[in-house]
Amino acid sequence: MNQLEETPYISIVIPAYNEEKNLPQMMDRILPVLRGMDTPFEIIFTDDGSRDGTLRILKSFAKEIPEVRVIEFNGNFGQHMAILAAFELSRGAIVVTLDADLQNPPEEIPKLVAQIEKGHDVVGTIRMKRRDTIFRKAASRIVNITTNKMTGMQMSDYGCMLRAYSRNVVDNINRCSETTTFIPALAQTFAANPVEIEVAHAERSEGESKYSLYKLIRLNFDLMTGFSVVPLQLFALMGICTSLASMAFAIFLLVRRFVIGAEVEGVFTLFAILFFFVGIIIFGIGIVGEYVGRIYQEVRRRPRYVVRRVHGFDAAEATAAGLKVTR
Ligand code: UDP
Numbered sequence: 001m002n003q004l005e006e007t008p009y010i011s012i013v014i015p016a017y018n019e020e021k022n023l024p025q026m027m028d029r030i031l032p033v034l035r036g037m038d039t040p041f042e043i044i045f046t047d048d049g050s051r052d053g054t055l056r057i058l059k060s061f062a063k064e065i066p067e068v069r070v071i072e073f074n075g076n077f078g079q080h081m082a083i084l085a086a087f088e089l090s091r092g093a094i095v096v097t098l099d100a101d102l103q104n105p106p107e108e109i110p111k112l113v114a115q116i117e118k119g120h121d122v123v124g125t126i127r128m129k130r131r132d133t134i135f136r137k138a139a140s141r142i143v144n145i146t147t148n149k150m151t152g153m154q155m156s157d158y159g160c161m162l163r164a165y166s167r168n169v170v171d172n173i174n175r176c177s178e179t180t181t182f183i184p185a186l187a188q189t190f191a192a193n194p195v196e197i198e199v200a201h202a203e204r205s206e207g208e209s210k211y212s213l214y215k216l217i218r219l220n221f222d223l224m225t226g227f228s229v230v231p232l233q234l235f236a237l238m239g240i241c242t243s244l245a246s247m248a249f250a251i252f253l254l255v256r257r258f259v260i261g262a263e264v265e266g267v268f269t270l271f272a273i274l275f276f277f278v279g280i281i282i283f284g285i286g287i288v289g290e291y292v293g294r295i296y297q298e299v300r301r302r303p304r305y306v307v308r309r310v311h312g313f314d315a316a317e318a319t320a321a322g323l324k325v326t327r
Pocket residue numbers: 014015016017018019048076077078079082098099100101103136159204208209210211
């Protein structure tokens with residue numbers, strides 16, 4: 001069936017992890033939007049090792065709707081890997097990513113496409129009246145601030161996954177092979193003419209956020225160490241400052257010894273100062289460890305994700321890419 005189809009102009013990429021409750025509604029809303037745009041499109045879902053009925057629902061979509069293609073992961077490799085896998089198999093001149101949980105209204109897609117058609121190569125989005133818990137918002141704020149500072153890029157809302165990319169940017173992303181990444185930041189490094197627009201944001205329709213506090217902290221580290229060496233440089237700078245300060249302190253003690261005499265009390269003050277520096281040292285080892293860990297992951301050269309099989313793909317095309325197909 002797919003062979004007769006025209007090459008899609010728009011590729012929609014949706015990662016799904018345990019989203020069985022949201023998918024039917026998602027499909028009901030996204031299909032009319034895309035059909036209404038009157039150009040060939042494809043919707044690529046990645047099932048990121050879901051343990052609920054997600055895969056079953058996605059397979060039935062692939063059977064019933066010719067435009068739907070499904071990538072079945074062998075396990076849970078994370079949202080960004082799910083998107084990357086879909087990027088590699090996407091064919092559209094414009095690629096739009098969005099979440100499966102209906103937090104990003106599919107009705108906004110035409111707005112994003114229009115921006116790419118105007119000549120922008122990356123369309124970011126800012127969530128108007130963001131509907132998330134206070135905790136989730138605070139975490140995102142930290143991510144946004146640190147990322148902008150560390151990478152020297154300017155983007156107001158990294159977390160919103162409703163984004164559009166031109167083919168050129170997607171091709172460049174596909175050439176990257178790092179094992180942990182954050183797609184909006186990666187895309188920003190390739191963007192020549194990015195733009196940000198405001199979009200609506202809804203509460204998560206069903207289920208709960210897949211991001212725990214730990215995952216968010218990990219994400220922040222990945223962002224910092226994956227896109228810049230500023231933490232290492234800051235740390236070296238901090239080392240220089242502390243040694244200068246302690247040198248000044250030693251000189252002060254020396255002078256004091258001659259003027260007032262040797263000091264004996266204040267041992268615990270010394271402890272406090274000592275612990276402070278020990279803390280800084282441990283923090284520094286941690287930062288170095290983050291980089292070493294990343295290097296370790298890269299040199300292992302393990303596959304970033306494992307596709308078990310694909311559904312709804314053109315057989316010849318998928319076999320050429322070394323994938324198993326079911327129609
Ligand atoms: N997701 C995924 N793999 C994961 C975690 C999440 O594919 O390990 C998908 C999830 O199904 C959703 C999107 O990524 O479509 C965003 O996840 P979520 O809504 O939990 O994140 P939040 O909205 O809290 O940022």
